[in-house]
Amino acid sequence: MPIRCPQISLSAPEGGEGRGEVGEIQASPDCIAHLTLPVADATGPLPLPPQAGGEGKLGGYRPTRRWILVAAAGGGLASLAPKATATEAAMADAIRELIGEAPLERGKVKLELPSIVENGNAVPLTVSIESPMTEADHVDSVHIFNQKNPQPYVAAFHLRPRAGTARVSTRIRLADSQRVVAIARLNDGSFWSDSADVIVTLAACTDQ
């Protein structure tokens, strides 16, 4: 008797699994959804290193999730939303639009993001720039870009010398594990940048 592959949602109630996440159904000839079990006696801090197989299409890039996944009958569709993603090119274009032909120097800027986040819907971000914040030498603006959200822009902060310190914090959404770039424009027209790579367990933007 042919077994119909169950169409199941193995993700959090509101969906939100990105492509290639643990939880995506691995098609197999006998139509049994593969289970990815946590290592019961794992030692060491999380995230656990990827186990062989089961990490999804994108290979051993993501840590194994700590879910016990169960096949269930009925209900729910696998996450099928068309995924709108910006590309590196879109981020590069956005950056070029900001800096023009000027060189992008590394230094002065410190972009703080957690290296791994559980929830891409609320990722804390802090940017601080070494600057005396005087009339003669201060940060004019700080621009944040991302690599894989539907849009490359995140925020643009505009500061005055009377900020005292060039340090801002917010919370952002990340649709996938990706790189985030912060670019500071100083009053002398120079651009300085820093970037951070973030692994995102639960993606934002693509949930429904």
Add this chain to the structure above:
Amino acid sequence: MPRVLINLPERATRGEIIEIKTLIQHPMETGYRLDSNGARIPRDIINRFACTYNGEEVFRVELFPAIAANPFIAFSTIATETGELVFTWTDDDGQTQTESRRITIE
């Protein structure tokens, strides 16, 4: 009326750098989500936040859909004189919400 939480000291010494934290209720609808019928939920975000200190703008930020819901923004400013800090949030429809706080310099 969306709720707002603002954290800043009521008193400061002249020249002290104070940190201001703000939080406002807003779903920051990205425009990329689909509703239960599969239709796209239109974008509706706060796209601008500004702070003035006794009338002079001291901080401004442009926000995009990548800012998390209930936008949290923290920044600093120098406590120059006693007066009023006014915070204004503007959404895609041009609606604004304004809150003000007094600060006393000693």
Add this chain to the structure above:
Amino acid sequence: MRRLFGVALALVATIAVAAEIAPEARRSGYGFASAETRVMQDDDTANPGMLWVSQGEGLWTKKAGAAGLSCRDCHGDAQASMSNVAARYPAFDAALGRPIDLEQRINLCRTEHQRAEPLTWESEDLLALTGFVAHQSRGLPIAVDDNPELNDRSTRGALRIRRAGRRRAGALSDGARPWHDDRNPGGAPLIKRGPVLFVRVVVLIGEGRDDGADLGDRVMLDL
């Protein structure tokens, strides 16, 4: 179907095991949250849940219903009267003959005393009021009654809706679990109502890790 049943039995067994955690071994979900989550929770002006607590504070004084009463009219100052209330829920309601949670208790007050319409499940107002009331128990230990009738209903053979209630400590409730959509704040799991009766099983896993693992990684099993 048989495989499903076997899995279901395994889960029931897991629930039974989970229910046996000795009181001294129980830990607050706070200890399982990641560092970033803890930082966000600790700061009342950065914690988005506090926006709803603030909204609930406003609702506490708002008159409602045919009786024209606000919560404050009967309960006075919430800080005094609601202290330790949330810690006692879910509680067994003798009149109804079944367990109720805090949201249902609030709605009972609305219908019976304020003579108002009950607030919709998962609505902003109900989440805000519940959050505000729960906030008055912040830091207090869970003190759910050891009523045998309550326990019997919770662990009876059939699979029942169960919340990670025993892991709460005051303000940190289900709604603050790290992976929930920040569009749905507050203390209720997202239970969808529909024409088909279904049962949701919550399996608590990930216990015993003190390294930032998020608490209550859960599986929703729709039967």
